[in-house]
Amino acid sequence: xxxxxxxxxxxxxxxxxxxxxxxxxxxxxxxxxxxxxxxxxxxxxxxxxxxxxxxxxxxxxxxxxxxxxxxxxxxxxxxxxxxxxxxxxxxxxxxxxxxxxxxxxxxxxxxxxxxxxxxxxxxxxxxxxxxxxxxxxxxxxxxxxxxxxxxxxxxxxxxxxxxxxxxxxxxxxxxxxxxxxxxxxxxxxxxxxxxxxxxxxxxxxxxxxxxxxxxxxxxxxxxxxxxxxxxxxxxxxxxxxxxxxxxxxxxxxxxxxxxxxxxxxxxxxxxxxxxxxxxxxxxxxxxxxxxxxxxxxxxxxxxxxxxxxxxxxxxxxxxxxxxxxxxxxxxxxxxxxxxxxxxxxxxxxxxxxxxxxxx
Amino acid sequence: xxxxxxxxxxxxxxxxxxxxxxxxxxxxxxxxxxxxxxxxxxxxxxxxxxxxxxxxxxxxxxxxxxxxxxxxxxxxxxxxxxxxxxxxxxxxxxxxxxxxxxxxxxxxxxxxxxxxxxxxxxxxxxxxxxxxxxxxxxxxxxxxxxxxxxxxxxxxxxxxxxxxxxxxxxxxxxxxxxxxxxxxxxxxxxxxxxxxxxxxxxxxxxxxxxxxxxxxxxxxxxxxxxxxxxxxxxxxxxxxxxxxxxxxxxxxxxxxxxxxxxxxxxxxxxxxxxxxxxxxxxxxxxxxxxxxxxxxxxxxxxxxxxxxxxxxxxxxxxxxxxxxxxxxxxxxxxxxxxxxxxxxxxxxxxxxxxx
Numbered sequence: 001x002x003x004x005x006x007x008x009x010x011x012x013x014x015x016x017x018x019x020x021x022x023x024x025x026x027x028x029x030x031x032x033x034x035x036x037x038x039x040x041x042x043x044x045x046x047x048x049x050x051x052x053x054x055x056x057x058x059x060x061x062x063x064x065x066x067x068x069x070x071x072x073x074x075x076x077x078x079x080x081x082x083x084x085x086x087x088x089x090x091x092x093x094x095x096x097x098x099x100x101x102x103x104x105x106x107x108x109x110x111x112x113x114x115x116x117x118x119x120x121x122x123x124x125x126x127x128x129x130x131x132x133x134x135x136x137x138x139x140x141x142x143x144x145x146x147x148x149x150x151x152x153x154x155x156x157x158x159x160x161x162x163x164x165x166x167x168x169x170x171x172x173x174x175x176x177x178x179x180x181x182x183x184x185x186x187x188x189x190x191x192x193x194x195x196x197x198x199x200x201x202x203x204x205x206x207x208x209x210x211x212x213x214x215x216x217x218x219x220x221x222x223x224x225x226x227x228x229x230x231x232x233x234x235x236x237x238x239x240x241x242x243x244x245x246x247x248x249x250x251x252x253x254x255x256x257x258x259x260x261x262x263x264x265x266x267x268x269x270x271x272x273x274x275x276x277x278x279x280x281x282x283x284x285x286x287x288x289x290x291x292x293x294x295x296x297x298x299x300x301x302x303x304x305x306x307x308x309x310x311x312x313x314x315x316x317x318x319x320x321x322x323x324x325x326x327x328x329x330x331x332x333x334x335x336x337x338x339x340x341x342x343x344x345x346x347x348x349x350x351x352x353x354x355x356x357x358x359x
Numbered sequence: 360x361x362x363x364x365x366x367x368x369x370x371x372x373x374x375x376x377x378x379x380x381x382x383x384x385x386x387x388x389x390x391x392x393x394x395x396x397x398x399x400x401x402x403x404x405x406x407x408x409x410x411x412x413x414x415x416x417x418x419x420x421x422x423x424x425x426x427x428x429x430x431x432x433x434x435x436x437x438x439x440x441x442x443x444x445x446x447x448x449x450x451x452x453x454x455x456x457x458x459x460x461x462x463x464x465x466x467x468x469x470x471x472x473x474x475x476x477x478x479x480x481x482x483x484x485x486x487x488x489x490x491x492x493x494x495x496x497x498x499x500x501x502x503x504x505x506x507x508x509x510x511x512x513x514x515x516x517x518x519x520x521x522x523x524x525x526x527x528x529x530x531x532x533x534x535x536x537x538x539x540x541x542x543x544x545x546x547x548x549x550x551x552x553x554x555x556x557x558x559x560x561x562x563x564x565x566x567x568x569x570x571x572x573x574x575x576x577x578x579x580x581x582x583x584x585x586x587x588x589x590x591x592x593x594x595x596x597x598x599x600x601x602x603x604x605x606x607x608x609x610x611x612x613x614x615x616x617x618x619x620x621x622x623x624x625x626x627x628x629x630x631x632x633x634x635x636x637x638x639x640x641x642x643x644x645x646x647x648x649x650x651x652x653x654x655x656x657x658x659x660x661x662x663x664x665x666x667x668x669x670x671x672x673x674x675x676x677x678x679x680x681x682x683x684x685x686x687x688x689x690x691x692x693x694x695x696x697x698x699x700x701x702x703x704x705x706x707x708x709x710x711x712x713x714x
Contacts, residue, residue, distance in 0.1 A: 080596045092483040092491055095464030098681040100522070117526050119682050122460060123595045126605050136460065136492050141598055145676065147529035147684055168522070170466055170475045172505030173447055178466070178477045245448060245501040246481040255446075256506060296484065319503065320479030323464040327477065327503060 004189050004333065007031055008169075008177070011185035015102060015115075015164035017072040017088050018217045021045050024068050028188060028211050035195040036209060042228060046221040049209040051195065054202060055349055061206035062344060063231035063309075065222055065298045066188045067215030067238070070181035071322055073101065073120075073144075073163035081150030082143040083118065085163060089216030093139045095323045097122035100166040103146060109155035116156060118144040118163065167324035175330040176256070182326040184215065186316050186333050187237035193337025194344070203345045205232075215298055222298035226305030232352055233271065233310040234302035235340060240289055240315030242327070251290070253317040256329035258285030259336040260315035266295040266303050268310035270355045275312055278343055284335050289315050310355055314340065364688035366525070373397060374542055375523040378532035381468060383437045383454050383516040384567040387411050390433040390538070394545060394561055401549050412575045413561040417551040425704060428558040428581035428666070429547060429697075430572050430655045431540035431588065432565030435533070436679050437518035440469065440502065440511060447506040449476075450498070451517060455566035459494050461680045467502055470515040476504040519681040528611070528686050535683035536589035537565065539673040539690055543587050546694045552702045565655055569622075572655030576662035582709060583629060583667045585697065588654040589685070590615050590647055590672035605648065608674040611686045613643030614693040617670040620650065622657025626667035628711050633669065636700045642692050647672060667709065671697060 007027075016024030025047050033039060036049035047068070053059045071089030078084070083103065102115040110116075121143050125133050128141055144163065146153060169179035188211055195209055208229045212221030215238075226234060241247055242255040253260050261275050279286040294300050299313035316336050319327040366374070373393075382390040391413050395405070398415070406414040413433070418424075436455030443449055449469075453459075463480035478500055483491070504511055523532035530539075544559060551557045558579040562571035565588075576584065594609040608615040616633050617625050637644040647670075660668035673693050676684040705711075 079600070082596060090483045092463075092480060092486060094460065094491060094495060095480050097458075098461045098519075098677070099464060100682065117524065117531075119531070119677070119684070121595070121677055121680075122458075123598070124591070124593045127593065127595055127597045127603065129598055134494075136494055138492075143595060145595075145684065147526050147531065152527075167466060170477065170520075172475060172477070172503070173510070174505055174507035176447075176505035178475075178503075178505075241482050241485060244479060244503070246495075246499050247485055249485075251485075320464070320477070321482035321484065323480050323482075325464055325466060325477035325479055327479065327505065 004193055008189040012169045012179040012181055016070050017162050017164060018069040018214045020162050021069050021213045031192055035199055042225050044221060044224055045213045046225040047211040051207040053205040055204045059206045060232040060352055061208055063208040063210055063229055063234045064191055065210045065212050065236045065302060066191045067184045067298055068188055068211040069213055069216055071216050075159055075161040078153060081153045082145055085144055086139055090322055094136055096120045096142055099324055101163045102166050104162045105156045106161050107156045107158045116146050118146045121145045165324040176327055178325045178327045180324040182318050182328045183239040183321050186239055186328045190237050190333045190336040194341040197341035201345045204349055205347050212298055219298055219301035222301035223305060226302045226309055230306055236297050236299040236313040238297040238315055239318045241321055242317035242319045244319035253287045255317050256331050259332055260287045260289035262289045262291055262295055262313035264291040266299040267312055271310055271312040279339055282342060284339050364691050366687050371525055377538035377541055378523040378534055381518050382433050382435055384434040384564045386516050387433040387563045397545055398548055410571050410574055411563040412571045415559040417557040419555045420553045424556045426556045426558055426581040428579050428584040429544055430560040430562050430586045431544040432537045432562045432655055434563055434566050436566050437516055440513050440515040442513055447504045448501040451502050457679050462500055463495055465681055466520040467517050468520045469511050469517040474504055474510045476502045478502055521681050530685045531682050535675050535685050536678040539589050539685055540587040543694050547697055562655055569655050569658035573658035576659040581666055584659045586654045586656040586670040588670055588672045589675040591678050592674040592676045608645055608647050610674050612645040614696050615645050615647040615672045615674055617647050618649055620652050622653035623660055625669040627713055628708055629669035633700055636703055637696055640699045642696045
């Protein structure tokens with residue numbers, strides 16, 4: 001198996017905010033092309049890769065969804081050379097001051113191939129409303145400083161320009177990696193490992209490897225791609241909360257100790273059971289992630305596409321989700337990719353008949 | 360006379376090296392070594408004193424030259440590892456004046472080996488709207504280097520991991536306060552004037568109370584002193600678009616000359632000398648708005664029986680955060696102004712009227 005780290009780092013460096021996924025989509029397309037039989041884009045930009053199964057047609061199909069969009073910022077105004085902005089997807093304003101960003105400028109003098117560097121800055125107290133003294137400064141009172149003159153900024157930047165985080169990926173101890181957009185590029189990497197494994201193995205079913213768009217703003221890609229491809233069942237890989245500073249409750253999971261298997265109304269109970277049994281057989285450590293309502297993943301959408309699709313969701317624990325320094329253990333990415341590959345290669349012709357709701 | 364406003368490659372490389380170095384108060388060795396490496400062929404002797412100040416004297420060749428002290432501090436603000444929580448997580452203390460709101464979501468380096476780490480924050484999904492209005496207290500933050508290593512231990516220093524960059528007319532990096540001043544001082548040392556006994560102090564522990572400058576000034580016992588520091592440029596728009604009347608100083612408007620700050624009233628003769636020189640040489644300058652804050656001058660001017668002092672700063676936005684921002688023109692003009700000033704100090708300056 002190829003080392004996944006260079007590809008993952010490439011994904012982390014690429015922008016690709018919700019609705020503007022092309023830069024990351026192109027990288028994934030290049031990586032997937034040799035791994036799939038067909039590849040295409042949906043009307044909304046989701047990437048669909050097909051690996052044909054070796055059953056006679058018509059074959060059942062499994063859709064594996066990983067969203068490729070990332071959270072970020074968007075320019076809302078220019079004030080004397082400084083940029084006002086808002087967030088795309090959920091960003092805690094407390095992680096913003098001092099953050100380096102790329103401003104994807106589209107003004108008349110802008111070069112679309114070279115974004116502007118910028119820094120999120122917190123003006124000093126006497127430049128802010130008095131009541132904010134010593135308080136958290138919310139997004140509407142922060143600026144982006146590009147270090148350029150007001151005149152240059154007017155020529156380069158327009159309201160609506162997207163802004164992505166510029167924090168470079170960092171190799172930490174013991175094969176842990178820090179960076180922005182590990183949610184959900186870590187899952188794209190896991191799906192890529194899965195495709196690499198299945199390249200040399202038999203699988204009866206068709207596989208739709210899907211990198212969905214706009215998960216962070218309403219699961220848009222998952223709804224539409226699942227409808228279009230109409231799989232027999234769906235597996236969603238997303239990231240989940242790892243235990244860490246300030247996050248130690250029951251709904252968080254230890255880093256580097258394996259992926260989570262979601263359980264709850266978004267999940268088909270028999271699919272969950274099958275995954276759990278397989279993980280135990282393969283001795284892949286897994287935790288059960290309880291989500292009593294919305295799973296917070298594309299599974300919420302795939303389940304209700306068309307006339308309903310049995311769905312499973314798997315979580316890769318990451319620390320500091322939705323900050324520019326999310327942390328993942330590569331081990332968990334590999335385990336997830338392998339688990340899904342093993343599951344798919346074990347699916348037989350009549351697997352759908354075993355999917356009963358009764359336990 | 361250096362009239363250009365851009366940096367050449369050598370200057371850029373030196374600034375990058377100085378910015379990447381980690382030198383917290385009390386542990387300035389990394390910067391000291393870079394300076395020594397840079398200046399060794401220009402000096403015959405140097406002293407590293409009990410606190411770590413790097414002190415160099417360049418004797419003048421004229422008769423009874425004035426003893427003029429120049430100081431820039433080597434240390435920067437940052438963090439100190441306080442306790443090992445296991446799993447690669449460490450509690451830490453803040454050294455120097457860093458706003459708590461600048462910490463979450465940052466990459467850092469730790470210890471002599473510059474081990475990479477991050478300071479994370481609770482996922483937004485697990486926070487409430489009201490929680491997001493409160494600062495994250497220091498005791499909820501950790502430096503995370505990833506599990507499974509003993510490379511970091513309590514007592515290690517840490518600081519922001521920031522890429523040094525040149526963007527257009529700007530310099531962006533960490534610890535520009537006061538590595539810009541250090542770089543200016545290196546330049547002045549390399550081209551020191553013959554009419555003075557130049558007493559150069561690269562000082563320690565400015566950020567913890569001007570402690571290095573205090574003992575350096577005692578040692579040198581100079582006739583007068585110039586301090587080269589970096590001062591905040593708060594030249595951002597006011598939230599309601601009203602006129603910004605407390606900008607402290609502005610980027611791109613030249614070196615900032617101090618008249619008064621929280622710890623020093625500058626010597627009027629030295630202020631006049633700087634302003635006259637700037638006008639004569641047509642070097643832009645600005646007056647730093649009087650107010651709080653302070654530089655090594657606060658300790659120097661009160662040393663022994665009193666040492667007439669003045670500070671000149673390179674304007675820098677966002678000091679004491681991960682990324683400061685300065686203009687190359689201000690940096691170059693600070694060098695030019697100080698060079699010209701040193702060359703034109705009248706022998707009898709201290710006999711002039713204090714007005």
